Amino acid sequence: MTDTKPTVVILHDGTYPLAMLGINDIAHVRYATEDELPQALPGADVLFVWHFLSEAVAEAWPAATDLRWIHVASAGVDRLLFDELRHSGVVVTNSRGIFDRPMAEYVLATVLAFAKDLHTSIRLQDGKHWQHRETERIEGTAALVVGTGPIGRAIAAQLSAAGMSVSGAGRLARADDPDFGDVHASDDLHGVLGTFDYVILAAPLTEQTRGLIDATALARFKPTARLINVGRGSLVVQEDLVEALTAGRIAGAALDVFDIEPLPETSPLWDMSNVLISPHMSGDTIGWTEDLITLFTTNLRRYLHGNDPANVVDKQRGYVSGSEST
Missing domain, CATH: 3.40.50.720 (NAD(P)-binding Rossmann-like Domain)
Structure with missing residues (x-):
């Protein structure tokens, strides 16, 4: 046979x-x-x-x-x-x-962690310190999902269900997208970044997307905006992000992926109270x-x-x- x-x-x-x-x-x-x-x-x-x-x-x-x-x-x-x-x-x-739904849940979790200041609560709990604070609502806030593939669409569904206004950024601009409504062209990204409270990176790493979020892009963010990266570390110029966070040009970042993994102990990101770090696990349930x-x-x-x-x-x-x- x-x-x-x-x-x-x-x-x-x-x-x-x-x-x-x-x-x-x-x-x-x-x-x-x-x-x-x-x-x-x-x-x-x-x-x-x-x-x-x-x-x-x-x-x-x-x-x-x-x-x-x-x-x-x-x-x-x-x-x-x-x-x-x-x-x-x-x-x-x-x-x-x-990985679509697990990564979408991770993104929603980090949005809620920032809005409800959960990371600060954990630090205060570690020190047995009672400190009342006011937190933010996410309902009505605006999120831009960069990457309109299945993962990006799952993220849009989760954030929309939580009451957020979600738009997309993709290769081609279009209106009336079933998941995003408006999709902005990646070439026009710098022109729209300043209108969003959360910018979520869920794009693949290509020659067109490498270094997409650099100093020029970060300068367009709202100072109250947060960056969430579940795509690839090299979508972001890490040194530029560190500088923007240090200078207060953006409010925070949740990072699941990095240029070098594991993230070196010498990285200043570890010591930033407005940064959430996870070890490339957003889709691993x-x-x-x-x-x-x-x-x-x-x-x-x-x-x-x-x-x-x-x-x-x-x-x-x-x-x-x-x-x-x-």
């Missing part, structure tokens, strides 16, 4: 969930760390990049002699894409859909790893039946076609 099982390489960081073993039922599986990847790739049909922070695929690329499809266990693919892959016939898919594996396994079954996989990434733009992000 002819063996029709594909060979799948799983790039991991030394550990992976037991649920991963279920892939063995439908494929020949090779598990590889970054160092082992060049030896594992020859003859493989599929690469599952479980270690989505890795950049090892580019170095191992010459060994990918038979590769037809790469799936990434993340929504962003900026760490994966390189010129040889972009110009190859290898299909790239991502894990769109897994209980059960998320199993969801990622289920998504890949479902896609692998489609592949086995000769169907196109879901969540195909436009390798030139850097995100899934049909879900405009910026």
